[in-house]
Amino acid sequence: MKTTPLHSLHVELGARMTAFAGYEMPLHYPLGVLKEHLHTRTAAGVFDISHMGQVALYPRSGDVVDAALALERLVPSDIVSLEPGRQRYSLFTSENGGILDDIMVANRGDYLLLVVNAACKEADEAHLRAQLGNECDVERLDRTLIALQGPKAEAVLALLAPDCATMRFMDVRTLMVMDVECTVARSGYTGEDGFEISTPADIAREIAEELLANTCVAPIGLGARDSLRLEAGLCLHGSDIDERTTPVEAGLSWAIQKVRRRGARESGFRGAETILGQLEHGAARHRVGLRPEGRAPVRAGAPLFAAEDASVQIGKVTSGGFGPSLNAPIAMGYLPTALAVPGTTVFAELRGKRLPVAVARLPFIEPKYKRG
Amino acid sequence: MLKYTEEHEWLRLEGDIATVGITAHATELLGDVVFVQLPEVGATLAKGDDAAVVESVKAASDVFAPLAGEVVELNQAIVEDPAIVNADPQGAGWFFKLRLQDTKAMEGLLDEAAYKKLTE
Numbered sequence: 001m002k003t004t005p006l007h008s009l010h011v012e013l014g015a016r017m018t019a020f021a022g023y024e025m026p027l028h029y030p031l032g033v034l035k036e037h038l039h040t041r042t043a044a045g046v047f048d049i050s051h052m053g054q055v056a057l058y059p060r061s062g063d064v065v066d067a068a069l070a071l072e073r074l075v076p077s078d079i080v081s082l083e084p085g086r087q088r089y090s091l092f093t094s095e096n097g098g099i100l101d102d103i104m105v106a107n108r109g110d111y112l113l114l115v116v117n118a119a120c121k122e123a124d125e126a127h128l129r130a131q132l133g134n135e136c137d138v139e140r141l142d143r144t145l146i147a148l149q150g151p152k153a154e155a156v157l158a159l160l161a162p163d164c165a166t167m168r169f170m171d172v173r174t175l176m177v178m179d180v181e182c183t184v185a186r187s188g189y190t191g192e193d194g195f196e197i198s199t200p201a202d203i204a205r206e207i208a209e210e211l212l213a214n215t216c217v218a219p220i221g222l223g224a225r226d227s228l229r230l231e232a233g234l235c236l237h238g239s240d241i242d243e244r245t246t247p248v249e250a251g252l253s254w255a256i257q258k259v260r261r262r263g264a265r266e267s268g269f270r271g272a273e274t275i276l277g278q279l280e281h282g283a284a285r286h287r288v289g290l291r292p293e294g295r296a297p298v299r300a301g302a303p304l305f306a307a308e309d310a311s312v313q314i315g316k317v318t319s320g321g322f323g324p325s326l327n328a329p330i331a332m333g334y335l336p337t338a339l340a341v342p343g344t345t346v347f348a349e350l351r352g353k354r355l356p357v358a359v360a361r362l363p364f365i366e367p368k369y370k371r372g
Numbered sequence: 373m374l375k376y377t378e379e380h381e382w383l384r385l386e387g388d389i390a391t392v393g394i395t396a397h398a399t400e401l402l403g404d405v406v407f408v409q410l411p412e413v414g415a416t417l418a419k420g421d422d423a424a425v426v427e428s429v430k431a432a433s434d435v436f437a438p439l440a441g442e443v444v445e446l447n448q449a450i451v452e453d454p455a456i457v458n459a460d461p462q463g464a465g466w467f468f469k470l471r472l473q474d475t476k477a478m479e480g481l482l483d484e485a486a487y488k489k490l491t492e
Contacts, residue, residue, distance in 0.1 A: 033429040
């Protein structure tokens with residue numbers, strides 16, 4: 001089992017550890033999932049996300065536009081227009097239009113920086129080398145990644161790096177944190193304002209401890225990370241999206257900018273025929289939010305039916321649990337397009353019984369991103 | 373008489389009525405309880421039957437009937453506020469009361485020392 005540079009800190013903080021994507025990671029700390037979740041929504045939380053992959057694409061030509069043009073063969077997003085110091089959400093697509101991984105792409109001025117999912121990082125790196133190896137040097141960065149999330153995140157980080165306050169959502173900058181160059185992005189996976197801080201591995205623990213020394217800040221495990229992102233309507237690759245779901249079905253069409261749909265750089269990515277076809281003619285099914293009636297959580301894998309006595313399964317829950325901020329069970333799943341309308345009632349099968357669940361608008365909570 | 377099961381339940385016997393709940397150790401493993409489903413009053417359970425469901429932020433777990441008997445009373449308070457189970461698992465967080473078919477069957481369960489040893 002692999003560990004991150006913050007492993008000893010988690011153990012000292014009393015974390016209950018769990019296996020995740022080949023790493024031993026904190027599931028929760030003594031505070032517990034529920035309170036960790038609420039603490040992140042009302043103050044600030046520190047998350048170790050070092051298991052995620054950080055990959056740099058250095059253009060052989062020296063011009064970052066060449067790296068962007070090359071990457072656009074693998075993703076449906078507009079990377080060429082991404083300005084230096086900005087990042088954007090994107091997807092590696094497969095030839096049949098499925099989602100190999102969901103990623104962040106940052107323009108760092110002279111190279112592109114990608115943050116990819118832990119479980120996909122080896123495959124992603126191999127994919128990049130095989131497909132872009134002629135134009136780019138692909139380098140895995142051995143750095144630690146710490147997320148600081150919540151309404152107090154800016155105030156906490158500003159004590160160490162005052163310039164962070166001038167960043168807006170999806171800005172990426174080099175900031176000095178405790179006299180060390182860190183790559184800081186104003187983004188996250190919680191629906192809250194916050195930062196993702198890439199640090200050299202040898203100083204990571206000191207930075208994490210300095211953040212945790214602030215009384216506003218609590219350490220947060222993967223359990224609360226999952227309930228926070230579910231409330232924020234964000235996809236978990238391997239559950240809500242995978243090679244069998246397309247960006248259009250997943251409600252991620254917003255990651256396909258106009259110029260890739262129609263115009264100078266339309267198409268030209270893997271699975272374009274399927275994906276652009278679905279954009280034009282619609283997809284047969286869609287990812288939806290689900291609010292189960294009552295208090296019983298409906299979890300991933302639960303089958304969905306159009307009626308209490310219907311015999312044919314029409315969809316499936318892909319993520320589900322309890323939303324601490326809503327104090328109610330919440331879920332996401334896929335339904336035929338005709339039923340994927342907020343307010344529609346469908347039925348989830350739970351312990352042999354059919355439970356009514358309402359199709360709900362995503363996200364479940366109002367995101368607090370600092371867009372201004 | 374207070375007894376335990378290997379499935380992390382406790383039973384307190386008064387007359388022929390056993391009050392049943394889950395242990396403090398079980399709540400630590402489960403984490404924050406967010407949902408409890410109890411059996412129906414009057415239900416007759418065989419030992420090992422599904423009796424209740426407890427769901428935490430992490431997962432769903434079944435609570436099995438620790439012995440055979442008839443359900444005579446439920447703790448509705450934990451259905452309305454599942455956090456009580458974490459706060460006081462072996463007191464206010466009890467689940468249901470069972471009129472035992474055979475009170476002698478209690479002898480076959482774990483005593484406190486044996487249960488403690490199991491969870492170490």
